Amino acid sequence: MTASTDATTSYNLKDLISPATLHALAEVFTDTAPGFQHKRFLAVATDGLDALSIMQRVHRVAQALDAALPGSFGTQLDAVVAAAPRAGGSFMNMGLCDFVASFGLHDPAASLAALQHLTPHGTAEFAIRPFLRQDLAGTLRTMTRWTADGDEHVRRLASEGCRPRLPWSFRLDALVADPTPAAEILRALRADDALYVRRSVANHLNDITKDHADWVFAHVADWDLDDARSAWIVKHALRSRIKQGDARALKLIGASDGARAAVEQLAIAPARLAIGGAIEIAFELRSSADVTQRLVVDYAIHYVKKNGRASPKVFKLKTVELAAGASTPIRIQRALRDFTTRTHYPGTHRIEILVNGQRLAEGTFELLAP
DSSP, rough: OOOOOOOHHHHGGGSSSSSHHHHHHHHHHHHTTTTHHHHHHHHHHHGGGGGHHHHHHHHHHHHHHHOOSSOOHHHHHHHHHGGGGOOOHHHHHHHHHHHHHHHOOHHHHHHHHHHHHHHHOHHHHHHHHHHHHHOOOHHHHHHHHHHOOOSSHHHHHHHHHTTTTTTTTTHHHHHHOOOOGGGHHHTTTTTOOOOOOOOHHHHHHHHHHHHHHHHHHTTTTTTTTTTTHHHHHHHHHHHHHHHHHOOOHHHHTTOOOOEEEEEEEEEOOOOOTTTOOEEEEEEEEEESSOEEEEEEEEEEEEOOTTTTTTTEEEEEEEEEOTTTEEEEEEEEEEEOOSSOOOOOOSEEEEEEEEEEEEEEEEEEEEEEEE
C-alpha cells in the first residue's frame, strides 16, 4: 500500500470513507444485492465515524456490510464481489476485502478466490494476512499459483500480502523467523514485466534483509542480473545494505568496493530555517582513483527528536559513473515539513554525505520552531 506522507493529505485521507461515500456505496449494494438493508448499513457505518482513522473506517465498512447483507456468508460474498467494480475508490474496496478477512476465515477457499477478484479494485494485501496467520502453508500454495495470473494486481498480491513486515499491518512472525516458505513466490516474480510487481518483490526482499541478509544474498545469487527487470529488483531490495556500504550489495549492483573520492565545497542552505521550509544540499564529488568508479551517493539527516537526541535517516541520492580524476556537481532539495511518518523538532541537525556507504563529508543546519 502506498500512502502519501504529506501531513495535510494524510489528515484528509480518512475522508475517502465519509458519509457521502458511504451513502454512495449503500446505493451500489441496494442496486446489486436484493434484500440489502440500506438504513442498517448506514447506521452501523456512520456511528462515531468522525473519531475513526482511515484503517478503522475500512474495518467499519466490513462490519456494516455484515450487518446489512442478507443470507449466508456465501451469498454475502457473491454480493461483495459483484459490487467491487462500482464500490468507488481503493480504500472503500479495501473495506470489501476486510469483510472477507473479518468474516471468511472459516471458508478459506471461497474467501481467497474472492480476494483474487477483489484486489484489482482495492488491494487485498491486508485482508490476506489473517489467512496466512491461520494457515501459512495452505495460503502460500494459493498465492504461489497467483504468480502466474494475467493480472498484475493479483501477481503483486502474491508478494505483497506475505511481506514479513508489511507497513500498516501486523508482522508475520513465522516469515520473520524464516522467509523460506515464500521463496518460491519471490523467485517466480523475479523478472516480472510489471514495475508494480517488481517494486513489491524488492520491498519484500528488503524486509527480509532486516533479519536475514545472508538469506537474501543467497536467494538472488543465481538471478540473471543481465535482465534489467531482475537487476532493478536486486538494487532496490538491497538498498538498506547499499546505504550501509555492504561490499556484497555493492558488488551485485556493479558499484566499486569502497570509494576513492572526495566531497568538496559542501554547502547547506539556508543555515537556519523554520519547520515547513526546505534546505538545499550541494557539493562537488571528485574521484581520486585512476580508474572509472561506480559510486552510490546517499545522504543522511540526523533528525532531532522530541527528547533532544538525534536519529539518522538515510536518503538515496544518485548513482554516478565517475572517470579517473573527474568530478561532478550534485544538488538536492529536501522539504522539512511534518509528515505522517516524521514530526520535526527545533535544533541543530547534522547532514552526512555517504558514498558507497562511507561518510565523506558533513555539515549542519539549524531548524527553528515555525
